[in-house]
Structure formats: C-alpha cells, structure tokens
Amino acid sequence: MSNSSDKVQTLHIKQFTAFEEATFQFSRGINVLLGENGTGKTQVLKLIYALLKVCETSQQPTETPFSRGEETFFKFFPKHENLLHRYLTTRLPQRADLALEYADVRLHWSLETPLALKWINPNPLPLPPTLIYLPAQEFLSINPGFMATYQKRELPYDATYYDLALALNALPLRPLHLVDVQDILEELKILLVGEGWPKEEILTQQDQGRFYFDLPEGHLGVQLVADGYRKLGTLWYLLRNGSLTNESILFWDEPEASLNPKWMVKVAKVLQQLARLGMQIFIATHDFLLSYELSLLNEYPNAKPVELRFFSLQKPAGRLGVIVESGKTLNEIKHNPIVEAFAAHYDREADLFYATDSETF
Amino acid sequence: MTVKQTFFMPQTQKHFEESGLAFTFGERWQVGKLDEHRDYRRGLGTLEGSKAVDFLGILDGRELYLIEVKNFRHYRIENKERLSTGELALELAQKVRDSLACLIGAYHTSDEPDFWQPVVKLLCHQKRKIKIVLWLEHDLPPSPLARQKVVQLVSKKVFKSRLTWLTSQVILESRDGQRLPDLQVSNLPRPP
Numbered sequence: 001m002s003n004s005s006d007k008v009q010t011l012h013i014k015q016f017t018a019f020e021e022a023t024f025q026f027s028r029g030i031n032v033l034l035g036e037n038g039t040g041k042t043q044v045l046k047l048i049y050a051l052l053k054v055c056e057t058s059q060q061p062t063e064t065p066f067s068r069g070e071e072t073f074f075k076f077f078p079k080h081e082n083l084l085h086r087y088l089t090t091r092l093p094q095r096a097d098l099a100l101e102y103a104d105v106r107l108h109w110s111l112e113t114p115l116a117l118k119w120i121n122p123n124p125l126p127l128p129p130t131l132i133y134l135p136a137q138e139f140l141s142i143n144p145g146f147m148a149t150y151q152k153r154e155l156p157y158d159a160t161y162y163d164l165a166l167a168l169n170a171l172p173l174r175p176l177h178l179v180d181v182q183d184i185l186e187e188l189k190i191l192l193v194g195e196g197w198p199k200e201e202i203l204t205q206q207d208q209g210r211f212y213f214d215l216p217e218g219h220l221g222v223q224l225v226a227d228g229y230r231k232l233g234t235l236w237y238l239l240r241n242g243s244l245t246n247e248s249i250l251f252w253d254e255p256e257a258s259l260n261p262k263w264m265v266k267v268a269k270v271l272q273q274l275a276r277l278g279m280q281i282f283i284a285t286h287d288f289l290l291s292y293e294l295s296l297l298n299e300y301p302n303a304k305p306v307e308l309r310f311f312s313l314q315k316p317a318g319r320l321g322v323i324v325e326s327g328k329t330l331n332e333i334k335h336n337p338i339v340e341a342f343a344a345h346y347d348r349e350a351d352l353f354y355a356t357d358s359e360t361f
Numbered sequence: 362m363t364v365k366q367t368f369f370m371p372q373t374q375k376h377f378e379e380s381g382l383a384f385t386f387g388e389r390w391q392v393g394k395l396d397e398h399r400d401y402r403r404g405l406g407t408l409e410g411s412k413a414v415d416f417l418g419i420l421d422g423r424e425l426y427l428i429e430v431k432n433f434r435h436y437r438i439e440n441k442e443r444l445s446t447g448e449l450a451l452e453l454a455q456k457v458r459d460s461l462a463c464l465i466g467a468y469h470t471s472d473e474p475d476f477w478q479p480v481v482k483l484l485c486h487q488k489r490k491i492k493i494v495l496w497l498e499h500d501l502p503p504s505p506l507a508r509q510k511v512v513q514l515v516s517k518k519v520f521k522s523r524l525t526w527l528t529s530q531v532i533l534e535s536r537d538g539q540r541l542p543d544l545q546v547s548n549l550p551r552p553p
Contacts, residue, residue: 288511331504343507346514350540353492353532 006103006126007280008048008249014097015085016111017043020321026282027307029275032294033284035313036337040322041284044313045133045251048282049160050076051100052128052249054117055107059127070109070117075159079115085321102126129247132167132238133160136254138230140222143168144209160251167243168234169209172201180246181239184273188236191266192229203233203240211237227258235270246278256287268293275306288338295330312336378549379415380432382498387543392418395427395460400467400477405459412452413460417480420542425483426492427460429453433499434548447519453495454523461527493531494541495520506538 007028013019018040024031033041050073058069077083084096096111108120139161146165149155178185189202192215199214206212213220213233222230238244255267268290275281285291291310298308312325312333327333375386377394386392395401395417405411416428431449464484468477483489497516513533521531534541 331508334505336507339505339507339511342514343510346510346517349514349517350532353530354540354542 006129006247008052008100008102008282009104010099010101011044011048012097012099013044013047016047016096016098017083017085018315018322020085022322022324024311024324025309025326026280027309028280029307030271030281030283030294030297030309032291032308032310033282033313034286034291034310034333034336034338035284035322036315039313039315041313042253045253045282045284046076046158046160047098048100049131049133049251051098051107051109052102052131053159053163054109055102055125056128058119058122059125070119073109073117077158081113081115083111083115084113102128129249130167130243130245131163131249131251132244133164133251134231134234134253134255135160135164136257138227138234138258139164139168140211140230140234143211146209165209167238168205168211168241170241170243171205172237172240173242177242178240180277181244184270184277185236185239187266187270187273188232188239191263191270192232192236201240203237205237228260228263231255231258232263232267244274244279248279250274250279250281252281252283254285254287255283256285256290261289264289265293268297272297272306275308276304286338288342291330291338298329299331377416379430381434381549381551382430382432382496383547383549384416384430385545386418387545389421389543390418391422392416395463398467400471401463404466404470405463411459411463412456413463414456417460417464419479419483422479423483423489424492425480425489426494427457428494428496429456430496431498433497447523450520450523453493453520457493457524457527490530491528493520493524493528494534495531496534496541496546498535509537 008026010026011024012022014021018038024044033044035041053076054069054072056069057072084094094113097108098111098117099106099108101107103126105123105126106121107125110118110120112118143165147162147169150157150162150165155161175182189197192213193202194216197216202214204212204214211222211233213222213225213229215225215229222233225233235244244250256264259267264287271281271283271294283290294308295310297306308328310327310330310333312335313322314325314335314337315322325333325335330336330339375390375392377384377386377392379394394415396406396413396415401413406413414427414429416426416430418426418428420426461484464477464480468474468481471477484491513535517531517533520533521529524531532540536546539546
C-alpha cells in the first residue's frame with residue numbers, strides 16, 4: 001500500500017538518451033521542467049513514470065517478478081540502442097545507469113546492450129501510488145475503443161496512453177469520497193462553464209468510452225468541443241472518478257498546449273491546490289505565463305506554501321550532454337529559454353526602434 | 362536668452378528635472394520641455410483638459426521624439442496607475458494627441474513660426490516616423506534584466522495598442538537597461 005508521504009526524491013541518469021550524466025533533486029510538490037526542444041524534458045517525465053511502473057510490475061506475484069518489471073520499461077521507451085547516450089564521436093557506451101530515490105529507498109538499474117533493463121538492487125520496494133500521465137494533446141477524442149485496439153494492434157502510442165485510457169474507464173465516485181477534491185472540481189467547473197451552472201456533472205462517459213460535455217451550449221460530444229475543454233475536462237474527470245487523489249503522482253506534458261493564456265493562470269492555481277492536497281506533480285512546459293505564475297508561489301509565499309522546484313535543461317554547444325540547473329523560483333535560474341526568447345524579441349524591437357531612418361529605408 | 366530662443370538651440374539647456382529625475386541630454390539632441398513652453402501655455406494649454414508630454418526632442422536633426430516621464434518609485438500602491446486597466450496607456454495616448462495639436466497650433470499662431478518649422482517639417486514628413494518614449498520608473502522587486510525586459514515588452518504592447526493611429530514606434534525606457542542614446546538620467550535626492 002502506498003503512503004501519501006511516499007514521493008519521488010531524486011533521479012540520477014547516466015548515459016541515457018540526451019543525458020551524459022544528470023541528477024535531479026525533486027520537491028514533494030510541484031516540479032517544473034523547462035528547456036528548448038530536444039533537451040529531454042518529456043524524456044525525464046516518461047523515465048520517472050516508467051521506472052515507477054517497473055517497481056509496480058516487479059511486485060506482482062509471478063514466477064519472475066523482477067524480470068517482468070524490466071520488460072515493462074520498454075512499454076514506455078522503444079527497445080533500441082538509441083536509448084544509450086551517443087557521444088560526439090558516435091561511440092556508443094555499452095551501458096546506461098538509472099537510479100531513482102523513492103520513499104527513501106534507492107532503486108538502481110542498468111540499461112545494457114543487447115538492450116535490456118537490469119535491476120542492480122532488487123530489494124523489496126514501496127508500491128508506487130496511482131500514476132497519471134497527461135500528454136500534450138488531448139486524449140478524450142481518441143479514447144473510444146482505445147484499450148481494446150491497443151491490446152491487439154501496433155499503435156503509435158506508448159503505454160502512458162493505455163494507462164490513461166484505463167484511468168478514464170473508471171466510473172465516477174460517490175460524492176462522499178470526493179470531499180478532498182470538491183473545491184478543485186468546482187474550480188475547474190467554473191473555468192469551463194462559468195459561475196452558476198446548475199449541473200454537477202459537466203462531463204460524462206457513455207457507450208464504449210465516448211465522452212460528452214454538458215455545457216451551456218448544450219449536450220455535446222467531444223468532437224464538437226474545443227481541445228482546451230477536452231484537456232481540462234480530462235483533469236476534471238480523473239478527479240471525479242478517483243483516479244487522481246492526494247496520493248497520486250501527476251505527470252503533465254506541456255499543459256499549455258491548446259489552452260489560452262487566461263486559462264494558464266487558472267491552471268497554475270489548480271496545480272497549487274492539487275499540490276496542497278498532497279499530490280506530487282511533474283510538468284514540462286514552454287509557457288511563460290504558467291511558469292511565472294508558479295514562480296510567484298515561491299516569490300510571494302503565503303501561510304500555506306507548496307513545495308516547488310524548477311529545472312532548466314540545456315544542451316550547450318560543444319558539451320556532451322544536457323546540463324541541469326535548478327532553483328526554487330525562476331529568478332534563481334540563470335538559463336531560462338522562455339525569458340531569453342522574449343527578451344531577444346524585446347531587443348529586436350528596440351534595434352528597429354533605434355535604427356536610423358537611412359537604415360530603415 | 363528667452364525661452365523661445367533657447368528651446369531648440371544645440372548649445373542651450375540640456376539639463377532638466379522632471380518627476381524626481383534629472384535628465385541631461387547630450388550634443389546629439391535638440392530638446393525642450395513642451396508643457397512649459399510659452400506657445401503651449403498660451404495656446405493649446407488654455408483649452409481645458411489639454412495635456413502635453415514632458416519633452417519634445419529632435420535627435421541628430423532628423424528624428425522627432427515625444428518623451429513622457431512617469432516615476433512611480435516610492436509611490437504608494439494605490440496611487441499607481443495600473444497597467445492592466447489601460448489608464449496609463451490612455452493617458453499617454455491623449456498626451457501625444459494633444460502635443461501634436463499643440464505643435465500644429467503653435468506653428469500657425471506663434472510669433473515665431475520659423476522656430477516650430479523644423480519640428481512640423483519632421484511631423485509631416487511621411488517617411489520620418491515619430492518616436493514615442495515612455496520613461497517609466499517603478500519599484501519592482503530585483504530580478505534579472507531579461508525578466509525586466511519581458512515585463513517591459515508586455516507593457517510596451519499595451520501602450521502601442523493606443524497609439525496605432527500615429528505610429529508603431531513606441532518604446533519603454535528606464536534607468537535599467539536604457540537604450541535612448543546620448544542621455545544621462547539619475548535620481549534627484551528625495552525631499553526630507
């Protein structure tokens with residue numbers, strides 16, 4: 001049984017994909033990863049998720065629990081030697097090392113060629129809590145029939161999507177069991193339908209995984225509703241059916257995709273509430289508003305601050321791997337690609353403003 | 362020397378005090394305080410509600426600048442005009458509007474129209490863009506310059522949106538990261 005105090009504490013990666021060597025010391029609350037494309041933000045989220053799933057599968061009562069757990073890893077990553085970090089000289093190492101500290105237990109694996117994940121310390125493990133991985137694009141519209149299709153067909157989706165479909169499949173909990181998340185459900189409901197909407201259920205699941213929204217505009221299938229509604233509706237439903245609880249770990253890749261900037265401010269507040277509930281959260285983002293709204297939580301902490309940490313991933317030219325910088329606020333991060341892009345835009349406009357007329361014409 | 366002779370002569374006064382700040386313009390500038398000029402005070406300034414920008418300047422003899430100064434340092438928060446309501450942007454746009462009216466009116470009614478001629482010539486030159494500068498100082502918590510630029514970037518977009526009828530060349534300046542050339546700005550000592 002997982003304990004609400006069980007959290008992911010550290011991740012250490014050596015010679016895995018874009019990382020030659022990197023260590024992350026996570027907060028118990030919200031962890032925000034920033035970085036340009038290709039710096040490994042999504043890979044880190046998926047790696048933590050995958051390793052926790054390996055722990056979970058390794059505890060199932062089969063003849064070879066640990067080797068079964070090892071195979072689970074490749075449901076989230078392709079079984080290809082490209083998983084090993086490629087040096088500039090194209091020389092491939094024979095082994096990557098992955099270490100995760102979870103609930104004060106240090107877990108260690110190697111990834112070796114021919115490609116296989118091996119436990120280095122197969123000891124009794126804490127059972128991870130419910131894990132939810134929300135991808136950048138909305139999932140509600142492809143949910144119908146997804147699980148059955150995934151089991152039989154080679155779909156271009158990794159197992160995080162299957163797990164999400166499984167989580168969405170559960171029916172809503174009775175209100176008695178929703179006391180802890182009632183405020184957050186209401187916050188999301190107001191965001192989607194405005195104040196005073198009389199219906200409690202704004203999203204329901206009907207035949208074969210098809211979802212329908214009950215909005216002021218009417219009873220609408222997801223195909224008739226904007227992507228942003230589908231994304232936040234997914235979050236609402238996972239809270240509503242108990243898939244997301246105070247013991248869960250939430251992974252959210254690019255929450256900002258399909259959401260307008262005004263909603264990002266509300267999303268930051270919802271994330272704060274989820275963390276305050278006890279949820280550990282990992283986010284990868286490119287969004288200025290979301291990242292800075294979250295940074296304000298630590299820049300102006302209130303009486304009940306949530307734990308929060310930022311990680312900036314960068315791949316400097318000439319370096320062998322991604323380097324990681326971390327801080328409690330964005331002001332502590334020296335390399336912030338979001339701000340750098342905006343500041344460069346500011347400078348370009350100032351150059352145009354101060355260009356003399358002869359240059360302009 | 363009278364004000365009329367000193368306004369745009371290159372050798373004349375280049376040091377001004379405005380809103381708790383000291384501005385010292387260099388040799389590249391011809392500059393004066395528009396809202397203190399005689400032709401404004403007895404001209405458009407007599408029309409109720411009119412307001413002009415703080416400085417009118419010509420840089421390198423070829424670029425017309427309207428510069429408004431706002432210093433919110435040490436102000437109580439309730440006295441500050443909030444960016445998000447658009448009050449400050451509207452005020453700036455109205456001052457620019459009235460300043461242009463002042464320049465045209467002064468050219469037509471001044472005793473010395475030749476004095477305003479270089480200004481009006483630039484004003485009416487279709488290929489010469491009029492440049493608007495809001496010099497904005499306020500107390501923000503210390504943060505890296507890049508973040509300050511982002512804040513200024515967003516602010517500038519708000520101001521720009523109210524000035525599209527005239528120009529898109531609107532910029533925010535402050536002592537942090539100043540780019541306005543040939544100008545020194547410093548704080549004046551606060552009164553006890």
